[in-house]
Amino acid sequence: MNATQDFDTGPLNWVRSDIEAALKNAIDRVHAYEADHSLENALRLARDEIHMATGALRMVGLEGATKVSVALEDVFNGMADKSISATPDNTRTLLTAIETLRKWVGRMADGRGEGELALFPAYRNLRTLTGAEQVFEGELFFPNLKVQRATSTPEVAQDEMPQRVKSARTDFQRGLLAFLRNIKPEAALAAMRRALAEVESCAPSAASRAFWWACAGFIDALQNKGVNPDFNVKQLLARIDLQMRRLMEGSPQVAERLMRDALFFVATSKALGNESQAVLEAFALNKYLPRQQTLSAEQQAKLQPVLKSLKETLNESRNLWNAYSEGKAEALTEFEANIGRLFTQAGALNLSSL
Numbered sequence: 587m588n589a590t591q592d593f594d595t596g597p598l599n600w601v602r603s604d605i606e607a608a609l610k611n612a613i614d615r616v617h618a619y620e621a622d623h624s625l626e627n628a629l630r631l632a633r634d635e636i637h638m639a640t641g642a643l644r645m646v647g648l649e650g651a652t653k654v655s656v657a658l659e660d661v662f663n664g665m666a667d668k669s670i671s672a673t674p675d676n677t678r679t680l681l682t683a684i685e686t687l688r689k690w691v692g693r694m695a696d697g698r699g700e701g702e703l704a705l706f707p708a709y710r711n712l713r714t715l716t717g718a719e720q721v722f723e724g725e726l727f728f729p730n731l732k733v734q735r736a737t738s739t740p741e742v743a744q745d746e747m748p749q750r751v752k753s754a755r756t757d758f759q760r761g762l763l764a765f766l767r768n769i770k771p772e773a774a775l776a777a778m779r780r781a782l783a784e785v786e787s788c789a790p791s792a793a794s795r796a797f798w799w800a801c802a803g804f805i806d807a808l809q810n811k812g813v814n815p816d817f818n819v820k821q822l823l824a825r826i827d828l829q830m831r832r833l834m835e836g837s838p839q840v841a842e843r844l845m846r847d848a849l850f851f852v853a854t855s856k857a858l859g860n861e862s863q864a865v866l867e868a869f870a871l872n873k874y875l876p877r878q879q880t881l882s883a884e885q886q887a888k889l890q891p892v893l894k895s896l897k898e899t900l901n902e903s904r905n906l907w908n909a910y911s912e913g914k915a916e917a918l919t920e921f922e923a924n925i926g927r928l929f930t931q932a933g934a935l936n937l938s939s940l
Contacts, residue, residue: 605642606692611635632662649728664716703726755781761773803864810859852871902924
């Protein structure tokens with residue numbers, strides 16, 4: 587499960603109150619420490635609260651939000667071992683990040699999710715506190731990678747594949763070196779893209795072919811000048827080269843982190859070519875980007891009573907289900923009635939996804 591614009595809010599709503607309570611308790615603990623610095627245990631207790639939120643976020647599959655929560659834990663751990671000073675500025679960074687995560691969870695649970703990239707400013711600030719010099723936005727990008735390219739399965743003899751990949755890698759390395767030296771960069775990118783097409787044509791599995799296609803889409807976005815060739819881009823090109831070596835040596839594994847990073851650049855590219863556009867659509871990458879606000883203030887105001895009723899019914903349904911799970915059979919009838927009310931209330935929103 588990922589934080590997309592069509593995110594299924596059901597599982598999150600079952601644990602929403604637990605997450606929000608843990609984050610609120612953590613905020614209160616930090617405020618207690620700010621009021622009295624002798625209460626160092628307050629920061630350790632705040633860390634424990636964040637750890638509970640981390641577990642709940644991980645359980646519902648919100649991987650990017652989980653990374654933010656883990657980053658919060660890292661800062662608290664740093665303050666505990668004195669590697670990070672609990673200065674007013676640093677505790678303020680903590681409080682801002684916790685509150686940002688708390689509000690983000692609420693919006694996600696209400697069906698107004700923005701995608702996990704919306705958490706990046708808070709995440710970057712936390713990672714900076716722990717000493718990170720380079721913080722990449724793609725670290726919070728978790729698209730569904732289980733997409734197969736609609737192409738026929740290549741018929742390549744197993745003993746031919748290593749040599750073909752070795753030859754393609756040589757071409758890729760020549761292109762990469764020229765690109766890094768800014769020697770005919772357009773021709774260099776074209777050479778790298780041809781090399782990736784060759785590797786894809788002899789990849790041993792559908793998952794592997796999708797991986798190399800995603801990498802080709804990334805190069806295509808670079809060719810169309812939609813991606814700024816910064817440090818992260820150049821590092822990603824070098825990692826693609828290393829992945830070619832692993833394939834040449836017989837490793838069938840797909841490097842998921844590398845694939846996510848390539849797809850991140852396709853998703854955020856300012857201009858796309860035919861290949862990168864096809865990758866964008868096949869992986870439905872737009873739905874992982876922060877949602878653009880499309881409702882007017884008047885429309886939002888009209889929806890508030892409906893959303894409030896939905897929230898109340900959801901909370902009541904959760905309590906009834908918990909009661910049924912604890913052996914109170916009579917709660918099931920009320921739970922079923924509540925589900926019917928939810929259907930009626932959701933219909934008032936005029937959202938086809940509900």
